[in-house]
Amino acid sequence: MNIMIAGGGIGGLTTALCLHAAGFTAVRVAEAAPAIRPMGAGVNLLPNAVRELHALGLYDSVAAVSVPIERLGYLTGLGEDIWTEPRGLPAGYDWPQLAVHRGALQMILAQAVRDRLGADAVTADARLCSFGEAEGPELRIGFSHRESALPTELRADVLIGCDGIHSTVRGLLYPQEGPPSSSGAVVWRGVSRCRPFLGGRSMVVMGDGDWKAVVYPLADRPDDDGTVPVNWAVSRESAASGEARSADAAAGRQLGPVPDWHCGDLALAEVLAGQERVRQFPMIDRDPLPRWSFGRVTLLGDAAHAMAPMGSNATTQCIVDARTLAHALAADPDPVRALAAYDRRRRPAMNRLQVLNRAKGPEVVIDMAHGRAAGGTTCRARRAVPAADLARVTASYARAAGSDRASVNRPSPYTVDGGLGLRGSRRAVHG
Numbered sequence: 208m209n210i211m212i213a214g215g216g217i218g219g220l221t222t223a224l225c226l227h228a229a230g231f232t233a234v235r236v237a238e239a240a241p242a243i244r245p246m247g248a249g250v251n252l253l254p255n256a257v258r259e260l261h262a263l264g265l266y267d268s269v270a271a272v273s274v275p276i277e278r279l280g281y282l283t284g285l286g287e288d289i290w291t292e293p294r295g296l297p298a299g300y301d302w303p304q305l306a307v308h309r310g311a312l313q314m315i316l317a318q319a320v321r322d323r324l325g326a327d328a329v330t331a332d333a334r335l336c337s338f339g340e341a342e343g344p345e346l347r348i349g350f351s352h353r354e355s356a357l358p359t360e361l362r363a364d365v366l367i368g369c370d371g372i373h374s375t376v377r378g379l380l381y382p383q384e385g386p387p388s389s390s391g392a393v394v395w396r397g398v399s400r401c402r403p404f405l406g407g408r409s410m411v412v413m414g415d416g417d418w419k420a421v422v423y424p425l426a427d428r429p430d431d432d433g434t435v436p437v438n439w440a441v442s443r444e445s446a447a448s449g450e451a452r453s454a455d456a457a458a459g460r461q462l463g464p465v466p467d468w469h470c471g472d473l474a475l476a477e478v479l480a481g482q483e484r485v486r487q488f489p490m491i492d493r494d495p496l497p498r499w500s501f502g503r504v505t506l507l508g509d510a511a512h513a514m515a516p517m518g519s520n521a522t523t524q525c526i527v528d529a530r531t532l533a534h535a536l537a538a539d540p541d542p543v544r545a546l547a548a549y550d551r552r553r554r555p556a557m558n559r560l561q562v563l564n565r566a567k568g569p570e571v572v573i574d575m576a577h578g579r580a581a582g583g584t585t586c587r588a589r590r591a592v593p594a595a596d597l598a599r600v601t602a603s604y605a606r607a608a609g610s611d612r613a614s615v616n617r618p619s620p621y622t623v624d625g626g627l628g629l630r631g632s633r634r635a636v637h638g
C-alpha cells in the first residue's frame with residue numbers, strides 16, 4: 208500500500224515511523240517548508256507518548272536531549288502553592304514525562320524516518336495543494352513547490368493530513384470552515400538561559416486570573432556557565448489591547464506583573480531577562496470535527512484536533528494518533544475501514560479534550576483559587592479551595608487525556624504482531 212503523509216512535523220514524522228513499525232514500507236512524507244529545520248521552543252511529552260516512542264525504539268535518543276519533569280506546580284503570582292503533584296516516575300508511572308525542544312525531537316524523528324524508510328522518504332518544499340480520486344481506488348495528490356514553478360502530482364492509496372492547525376487537507380475536506388478560532392488571548396514564548404530552578408526538574412504554571420506564565424527546563428545538566436535552556440510562555444487573557452501586543456513585550460517590559468513573580472529560587476525576572484528570542488502568537492484552536500476520515504483520506508494531530516495549549520497535550524496526542532492509525536491500517540486490509548476505525552477510536556476522546564482545553568484544562572485550578580479567594584493573589588490560595596476539588600480536576604483531566612497512571616502502565620495496545628517494531632513496549636525505564 209502506498210501511503211502519503213502531508214506534513215513533516217512531529218505528527219507526520221511519527222506517523223511514518225509507526226507505519227514502518229507496523230510493516231508498511233511504501234510511505235512518503237511531503238513537507239511544505241524548504242527544509243526540515245529545528246523550529247519552535249519546548250514541548251512536553253506525557254508518559255503515554257513516551258511509552259509509544261519507546262515502542263518505536265526512540266526512547267534513548269529522545270531521553271538524551273530531554274529533561275524528565277518530576278514535579279508540576281500550579282501557583283499564584285505571589286508564588287503561593289495552589290496545587291503541586293509529582294510527575295512521571297516519582298508519580299508511579301512506568302515512563303517519565305519528558306520536556307524537550309520541539310526542534311531537537313523533530314530532527315531525531317526525521318533522521319529515524321530516513322534511516323528506516325530511505326533517504327528519499329521525506330521530501331521538503333512539497334506543499335500539498337489538492338487531492339482527488341484517480342482511476343480505480345487510487346488518489347491523485349497535487350503539490351506546489353517554491354523552487355519549481357511546475358506542480359507535481361503523485362498517486363497514493365491513502366493520504367494522511369498531518370499539516371497542522373492551518374491544514375490544507377482539512378480545508379479541502381471542510382471548505383466552509385474558515386480560519387482557526389481565537390480566544391482573544393495572546394501568548395509570548397521564548398527560550399532563555401538561566402540557572403536551574405526548583406531542583407532542576409520542575410515545571411511551574413503561575414497565574415493571577417489574567418496573566419499566566421509556564422516555565423520548564425530543556426536540559427538536565429547546566430553548561431559550564433551554570434545555566435540551562437529554559438522554555439517559557441507568558442499569556443494574557445485580556446490582551447486585545449495594542450499595549451499588550453507591543454513589540455516591547457520582547458523586552459519583558461509589557462508583560463504586566465509577570466517579571467515580579469517568583470517562587471523559591473525561580474525568579475521570572477531572571478527567566479525573562481535571559482531570553483534569546485521571543486515570539487508572539489494569538490491563542491488559537493479548532494472546533495471539534497464530526498468526522499476525520501473520508502474514504503482513503505484522514506487527518507491527524509493538529510490538523511484533526513488543534514487544541515488550546517493546556518495540559519501539555521498537543522504533541523503527546525499526535526504521537527498517540529500516529530500509533531492508533533498505524534495499528535488500524537495493519538489490522539484491516541481495507542484502508543477505508545481502517546481509517547474509519549481510527550476515527551472511531553480517537554476522535555471522541557480528542558473532541559472532548561478540545562472542549563476541556565478551551566475551558567483551560569487542568570490549569571483551571573488557578574482560576575478556581577483566584578475565584579474563590581477574595582482578594583485574588585493576596586490571599587492564601589491553597590486554603591481557599593479544598594484540596595479534594597483540585598485533585599478531582601487534575602485526575603479527571605488526566606483520564607480524559609489518556610495520561611492517567613492506570614492507562615499508561617499497561618503495555619502499549621498499538622504494537623503490531625509481526626510488524627517491524629523494534630522493541631517490546633513493556634517497562635524499560637525502571638523496573
Ligand SMILES: Cc1cc2nc3c(=O)[nH]c(=O)nc-3n(C[C@H](O)[C@H](O)[C@H](O)COP(=O)(O)OP(=O)(O)OC[C@H]3O[C@@H](n4cnc5c(N)ncnc54)[C@H](O)[C@@H]3O)c2cc1C
Pocket residue numbers: 213214215216217218219237238239240246247248249250251309333334335336369370371372373374375376507508509510516521522525
Ligand atoms: C514551526 C513550528 C513551531 C512550533 N513550536 C511549538 C512550540 O514551541 N511549542 C509547542 O507546544 N508547540 C509548537 N508547535 C506546535 C506543535 O508542534 C504541534 O502542536 C504538535 O506537535 C502537533 O504536531 P503536528 O505535526 O500535528 O503539527 P505541526 O507541528 O504544526 O506540523 C505540521 C507540519 O505540516 C507542514 N505543512 C503545513 N501545510 C502543509 C501542506 N499543505 N503540505 C505539506 N506540509 C504542510 C508544516 O510546515 C509543519 O511542518 C510548533 C509548530 C510548528 C509548525
